[in-house]
Amino acid sequence: MSDPVLAALNLNKSFGALKATDDVSIDLMPGEIHAIIGPNGAGKSTLIQQICGGLQPDSGLVLLGGQDVSGHSTQARAQAGLGRTFQISQLCMEDTVLENAVLGAMGAGRSAWRFWRAALKRSDLRETAESALERVGLREERGTRCANLSHGQRRQLEVAVALTLSPRAFVMDEPMAGLGADGSKRLTGFLDDLRAEAPILLVEHDMDAVFALADRISVLVYGKVIATGTGDEIRNNPEVRDAYLGDEA
Amino acid sequence: MRLDERYINGLMIAGLLALPLWALVADQPFTITLMTRAVILALAAVGLNIVLGIGGMVSFGHAAFFGIGGYAMGILAYHAQTYTALDLGAFTTEGTKFMPVIWLVAMITSGLAASFIGLLSLRTSGVYFIMITLAFGQMFFYFAISWAQYGGEDGLSIYVRNDFPGLNTLMPIQFYGICFALLCLVLALFARLQASPFGLALNATRQAAVRVETVGLNPMRLKLLAFVLSGAITGLAGALFADLNRFVSPTMFSWQLSGELIVLIVIGGVGRLMGPVIGACVYVALEHFLGEITDFWHVYLGVILLCIVLFGRGGLIGLLTGKEGAHV
Numbered sequence: 001m002s003d004p005v006l007a008a009l010n011l012n013k014s015f016g017a018l019k020a021t022d023d024v025s026i027d028l029m030p031g032e033i034h035a036i037i038g039p040n041g042a043g044k045s046t047l048i049q050q051i052c053g054g055l056q057p058d059s060g061l062v063l064l065g066g067q068d069v070s071g072h073s074t075q076a077r078a079q080a081g082l083g084r085t086f087q088i089s090q091l092c093m094e095d096t097v098l099e100n101a102v103l104g105a106m107g108a109g110r111s112a113w114r115f116w117r118a119a120l121k122r123s124d125l126r127e128t129a130e131s132a133l134e135r136v137g138l139r140e141e142r143g144t145r146c147a148n149l150s151h152g153q154r155r156q157l158e159v160a161v162a163l164t165l166s167p168r169a170f171v172m173d174e175p176m177a178g179l180g181a182d183g184s185k186r187l188t189g190f191l192d193d194l195r196a197e198a199p200i201l202l203v204e205h206d207m208d209a210v211f212a213l214a215d216r217i218s219v220l221v222y223g224k225v226i227a228t229g230t231g232d233e234i235r236n237n238p239e240v241r242d243a244y245l246g247d248e249a
Numbered sequence: 250m251r252l253d254e255r256y257i258n259g260l261m262i263a264g265l266l267a268l269p270l271w272a273l274v275a276d277q278p279f280t281i282t283l284m285t286r287a288v289i290l291a292l293a294a295v296g297l298n299i300v301l302g303i304g305g306m307v308s309f310g311h312a313a314f315f316g317i318g319g320y321a322m323g324i325l326a327y328h329a330q331t332y333t334a335l336d337l338g339a340f341t342t343e344g345t346k347f348m349p350v351i352w353l354v355a356m357i358t359s360g361l362a363a364s365f366i367g368l369l370s371l372r373t374s375g376v377y378f379i380m381i382t383l384a385f386g387q388m389f390f391y392f393a394i395s396w397a398q399y400g401g402e403d404g405l406s407i408y409v410r411n412d413f414p415g416l417n418t419l420m421p422i423q424f425y426g427i428c429f430a431l432l433c434l435v436l437a438l439f440a441r442l443q444a445s446p447f448g449l450a451l452n453a454t455r456q457a458a459v460r461v462e463t464v465g466l467n468p469m470r471l472k473l474l475a476f477v478l479s480g481a482i483t484g485l486a487g488a489l490f491a492d493l494n495r496f497v498s499p500t501m502f503s504w505q506l507s508g509e510l511i512v513l514i515v516i517g518g519v520g521r522l523m524g525p526v527i528g529a530c531v532y533v534a535l536e537h538f539l540g541e542i543t544d545f546w547h548v549y550l551g552v553i554l555l556c557i558v559l560f561g562r563g564g565l566i567g568l569l570t571g572k573e574g575a576h577v
Contacts, residue, residue: 078462095452104464107466108464112466113446115441115442118441120444122446161460164464
């Protein structure tokens with residue numbers, strides 16, 4: 001078997017007496033979608049933050065492409081190839097769709113230290129940005145101010161900005177959140193194809209999407225991974241049914 | 250009425266060109282001096298607009314850079330006019346009355362000060378950033394007051410305005426020309442900077458710092474560079490301001506001046522290319538015309554400011570264009 005693209009090894013994080021992350025190990029193999037599910041407050045966001053650099057774990061390692069990035073800042077991890085989307089859209093609301101995508105292209109091309117030629121006139125940045133927008137279906141909206149986008153379009157833009165980075169691995173925090181049934185379906189189709197480009201660590205509440213997409217699923221409860229396996233294994237795991245899924249699945 | 254922002258910008262530049270020429274023909278040298286003051290304050294505020302308007306950092310200590318620029322001019326010219334040596338440790342100099350060198354020294358010293366102040370204060374944000382920049386400004390103010398070698402509280406007088414090759418700088422219109430040309434140059438730089446990748450990234454740090462980090466850029470470095478550029482431009486304005494008055498004193502470091510620079514930008518339009526210019530013209534006009542009528546002219550300025558903050562967040566340019574945001 002090949003080496004994981006992204007791996008968290010024995011991560012621990014406590015807030016006072018609360019153990020938010022309890023000896024969590026999770027990995028992401030090339031070409032796969034690995035979903036993390038769990039009830040609210042299970043520590044999914046805390047885990048994602050430790051993987052992406054917003055929070056330092058008390059102990060444990062984060063490896064990206066086999067390289068230890070545990071001590072790296074968020075921006076260093078992004079440069080090393082981590083493409084992240086947020087549960088709550090983190091976009092420049094006053095800027096246009098294109099400008100948001102160009103910002104991503106700048107980060108990827110490390111060209112923020114250019115002071116003379118207008119960012120939107122640089123063809124290298126524009127091409128990266130526009131092709132990412134094209135792929136999520138936002139190219140027609142490129143001149144629209146982000147504040148005027150619908151919720152669903154903002155979710156698409158989140159994904160497009162991550163695409164501009166051409167990352168080695170995606171970490172997506174509830175990309176389906178707030179999308180209608182239609183939007184959810186379309187994004188599911190899109191992520192299905194995207195995994196061939198770079199594997200996706202997916203935190204998601206939409207169980208239909210998770211079971212449709214995930215090659216593997218890890219269930220997080222009270223900061224602990226109680227089970228990891230394929231969709232069927234998870235569905236039939238009594239402990240998981242007890243803790244989380246109930247009769248839903 | 251909705252005007253295109255480009256027309257407003259063009260009109261402002263045309264006005265800044267035409268009015269002094271009219272004053273020259275009509276033999277109104279004081280009007281030219283008044284406009285020189287407005288242009289220099291505008292230049293200082295364009296500097297502040299980089300951090301305040303694009304980067305969203307409310308620096309309440311930009312008087313520090315204005316004052317450093319002023320003292321750079323004052324000290325160099327003082328040694329030149331008294332024929333005394335200025336001992337800089339590594340070497341000594343006799344000072345200079347040559348404007349370009351003075352400007353360069355003013356920009357380098359204020360830029361260095363900005364990198365030091367920025368390095369410490371940019372770790373904070375919000376009210377703490379405002380307070381820490383204010384504190385640095387006050388440190389320079391009290392230092393200048395007790396700096397007996399260069400006049401302390403009384404300041405320094407420079408008897409003859411500094412030289413610029415080919416020009417008689419004591420003629421108000423010629424000195425105005427120098428200041429106006431520098432303002433145009435810095436405005437052009439500001440416009441390029443705002444549209445450049447750096448400007449886009451800096452603008453993004455104001456709106457969504459987390460996003461900037463997530464695409465692999467360092468918000469702290471972006472802000473620090475903006476702060477240094479900003480300080481250097483405000484320092485250049487300080488050197489010109491001192492030259493205009495042929496006088497430097499600790500009041501150039503006063504916190505009121507830091508506040509005035511913010512007020513200028515808010516009046517004109519935060520983050521707008523010509524916001525500081527319109528703000529400075531309005532401010533100087535009010536100061537002069539209302540100041541003649543009443544000593545309490547600041548009250549009226551306050552009312553105007555209140556109206557702008559309450560009803561027109563985009564400043565005067567926002568009111569005229571009908572667009573609140575500074576977006577181009």
